[in-house]
Amino acid sequence: MLYQRNDCCRFPPWAAHMQVLVCHWGRVLGWGACPQLGCPGDIVSASQFSLHLWTSGMFFSKIKMRETLKGQASMIIFAFMLPCAGCALLVSALGPTRVDALADTNVTLAVSFSGTPDPAVTWFKGHLPVVTWTVGSGVVPDVAQSQREVLRLEPNGSLTLIKVPVEYSSIYTLEMTKSGLGTACLNFTLRVYESFQNVTVALLPERVQEGTEELMLRYGMQQGVVERQLWFFNGRPLPDNLRYSVEPGSLSIHRPDRTDAGRYSVSLSNPFSSETAHVNVSVLYGPDEPRIRVRPAQDFYTSGDSLTLSCQADGSPRPTVAWTFAGQTLSLGQTGVLGLSHVQTAQRGRYTCTLLNHVTGAQRHKSISVHVYERPPGYATCYVQSEDNVHLQYGCRWSGGTPLARLSFPDLMNASSGLEEFTLTVKASRHLDGKSVTCEGVHPVGGSKCNVSANAPVDFLPAVRTHVDSEGKIVVSVSCVSEASPPALVSWYRGGEAVVSDGTEHDISEDTTRLNIRHHNVSMLLLHNLTCSCTNPLGRSIGHLHLQEPSISAFSLFPHRDGTVVTLTWEVPPTSIVTGFDIQMSGPDLPSEDGRRSPNTYRTILPKPGSARSADILDLDPKALYRFRVVPRALMAEGQPTASHRIGPGEGLSGPAIAGIAAGIPCSIVVLLLLCGLVYMLLYSGRMKSHQARYPVSRAANKVQTTHTQTPQNLLPGGPKSPPDYNRLHQTPSSLSVAPPSFVPPPPVRVATTV
The missing domain is CATH 2.60.40.10 (Immunoglobulins)
Incomplete structure (x- = not known):
């Protein structure tokens, strides 16, 4: 923040008080020169003043170190903030320096000063001095002769204007002077306003014709001082247009036209009053084109x-x-x-x-x-028909009116015509197939046209629908519809023979486009091929059909996110005979007929009608494995089931099972090695026992010739070996890794002794 006062000394009053205090007590205590805030003409900021205060603090600190008692006394005296005089002359405004005043009211340009008790005061109006005085002197202030009734100087140097007139709007400058302290200055801007009275707007010229050179709107008033003027057109601010010229007190419109007609308003304002005046502007023109x-x-x-x-x-x-x-x-x-x-x-x-x-x-x-006539009502209408399925008869109708409308078919190269309704019969030919023929209706007031075209039957596909009637028979409805004009006549054949309605097995609709076949047995419906022929005078189209047994052409499975719901969708060939579907599933909750649970056992969980093409299966276990398939059905006859789709975890080993196997392999190897070591110890123990000492025998026995016969199964390499004694080892066969061998006693031995 900057503290500035025109050309005089510029720093805040509180800063001057602080400096005065420091200077005064510095001289009293004999400190010497004091720090200076600045001089006239300087601009002192808050940061600069803080630097001065810090410098003063350093000054106090040095003195305190040298003279402690004087420093303590100076701080106590500084706390009381005693004023001082003679350091600087300051002047400031006790309010805003821009003053708005209402005419015939009193207004004061209030000021305050410090630094000296009796400065010389001079007030200037513009560059002309109007009041001079020395504060505190007994002399009457010197006021200009022509302004004594208006100007009055206050004891503190403030200037008061009594019932200020409008012409006293000006810039007022206060100049305070004190010998040895310089000059302090302060500027005020005074604006005096009057309230608006009787504001009016006039037109020049009063009657304006479109295309004239210029229209001027000028406002006037009985009294008032305008600070701001705004022009409006039909309640909105005047648009920015080069055709408008706004001057103080007037608005000009160059080359006015009809768009300038309307309500114009001027809004005048000052700080104490505002007024709006209106005028309606009319621009003469016309008449324009009727x-x-x-x-x-x-x-x-x-x-x-x-x-x-x-x-x-x-x-x-x-x-x-x-x-x-x-x-x-x-x-x-x-x-x-x-x-x-x-x-x-x-x-x-x-x-x-x-x-x-x-x-x-x-x-x-x-x-x-x-024009006044009696016109035929509506519009002409066209049609084409055939009575013998050989000729085409074009017709046009537009009846009523005065006079009657005349109708003709110029596209058929025939000059004949008729009134109200006209028909023309021609022999069917290939060039008429798809040709648009126009009927023209002529009337004195106006005409009307219509178009009609004859078309041969186009290729088509027979449509098949199957349902079960009230008697429990399968009803196969075959429809043969071909776009044609005139409408085509349909003939039906089965196995090369014409089909006629018999009211029982075959039934043909009145328009001949639909054939219904009824039977209890599906196989009987599949015996012959069907043919339908659509004909009109322009051509023929044939459709062949071979009915199929119940079948499904496409089958898909869509699982939901949570795994508890699946959606099955399927399609049926167009010629397949289907009256319903069986939705089958195999899973953990589906036992077979013998009560056992098998993952390959399917059971029908949901029947669907023949018109269905999707099914939702609910409440499934997301951790279980399910398989689904759809079986098409025609009453009791079943078609080939679809391929199955599965949902659930994989069919292989689960993660825990695989982890268990991986952990059990090394354990199994260790156990197997221990068992092998145990078997070896048993065999070794048995062999040691076979070499133990036997009872003594006579020499004669050594000469005995022994004949020993054994079975081949007991012959082992390295001589005969005895089987282990399981009872002695206190082992049971179940504790071995393999079943123990069965013990077979040796056959009897014949011994012959020769003495």
């Missing part, structure tokens, strides 16, 4: 109708309108409306309207012709 309207708007009118003619044109003032017919004036006024009721053919002719601007004298004329 506009004639007929209601109801028609090309002609029938006898007895009523109609209204209106003639209007833009103009200011509004022009008058006169209607004339056959030299007679029928109406005169500003509405321009002429009503004709129950018109007759004698009232057809030319009607003229004349428009007149009675101010400018300009005129315009315009005419219209009125």
Whole structure:
């Protein structure tokens, strides 16, 4: 923040008080020179003043170190903030320096000063001094002679204006001077306003015609001082346009036209008053090109109708309108409306309207012709038909009206025509296939046309639908519809023979487009091929059909996110005989017929009608494995089931099972090694026992010749071995890794002794 006062010393009053205090007590205590805030002409900011205060603090600190008692006394005295004088002369405003005043009221340009008790005061109005005085002196302030009734100086140097007139708006400057302290200055801007009275707006010229050079709007008032003026057009601020020129006290419109007509307003304001004045501007023009309207708007009118003619044109003032017919004036006024009721053919002719601007004298004329006839109602209609399925008969109808409408078929190269309704029979030929033939209806008021084309039957596909009737029979409905004009006649064949309605097994609709076949047995419906033939005079189209057994062409499964719901969708071949579907599932909750649970056992969980093509299966276990398929059915006959779709976790080992196997493999190897070691120890123990000491025998026994016969199964390499004694080892066969061998006693031995 900067503290500035024109050309005088510029720093805040509180900063001066602080410096005065420091200077005064510095001299009293003998400190010497004091720090300075600045000099006249400097600009002192808050940061600069903070630096001065810090410098003063450093000054106090040095003195305190040298003279402690004096420093303590100086701080106590500084706390009381005693004022001082003689350091600087300061002057400041006790309010805003820009003052707005209402005329004939008192206003004071209030000031305050410090630094000296008796400065010399001079007030300037612009560059002219109007008041001089020395504060505190007993001399009366010197006020200019012509302004003594208005100007008054206050004891503190403030200037008061008594019932200030408007002409006292000016810049006022206060200058305070004190010898040795310089000069302090302060500027005030005083603006004096009057309240608005009787504001009006005038037009120059008063009557404006479109295309004139310029229109001026000038405002005037009985009294008032304008600080701001705003112009409005129809309640909105005046648009930015080069055609408008705004000057103090006026608005000019260059080359005004009809768009400039409206309400203009000027808003005048100052700090104490505001006023708005209005004026309506009219621009003379016209009449423009007349506009004639007929209601109801028609090309002609029938006898007895009523109609209204209106003639209007833009103009200011509004022009008058006169209607004339056959030299007679029928109406005169500003509405321009002429009503004709129950018109007759004698009232057809030319009607003229004349428009007149009675101010400018300009005129315009315009005419219209009125036709009165009896027109045939509606529009012409066309058709084509055949009576013998060989010829084509084109027809057109548009009846009524006066005179009667004349009808013809020019596209058929025939000059004949007829009234109201006309038919023309031609022999069917290939070039007429798809050709658009136009019927023209001619009437004095206007014409009407219609188009018709003959078309041979186009290729088509028979459509098959199957249902079960109330007798429990399968009903196969075959439809053969081909686009053709005239409509095609349909003939039915089965296995090369014509099919006729018999009321039991075969039934043909009245329009011959649908054949119903009924039977209990599906296989009987599949014996023969069906053929339908669509013919008209322009051609023939044949459709072949072979019925199929119940089947499904496509089958899909869509699981939901949570795994508890699946949606099954399927399609059926167009010629398949299907009366229903069986939705089958295999899973954990579906036991087989023998009560056992098998993952390949399917059970029907949901029947669907033959028209169904989707099914939703609910409440499934997302952790279980399910399989689904759809079986098509025709009553009791089942078709080939669809391929199955599965949902659920994979069919292989689960994660925990695989982890268990992986952990069990090394354990199994360790156990197997232990078992092998145990078997080896058993065999080794048995072999050691076979070498133990036997009872002594006689020498004669050594000469005994022994014959020992054994079975081949007991012969082992390295001599005979005894089987292990399981009872002695206290082992059971179940504790071994393999079943123990069965023990077979040796056969009897024959011994012969020779002495």
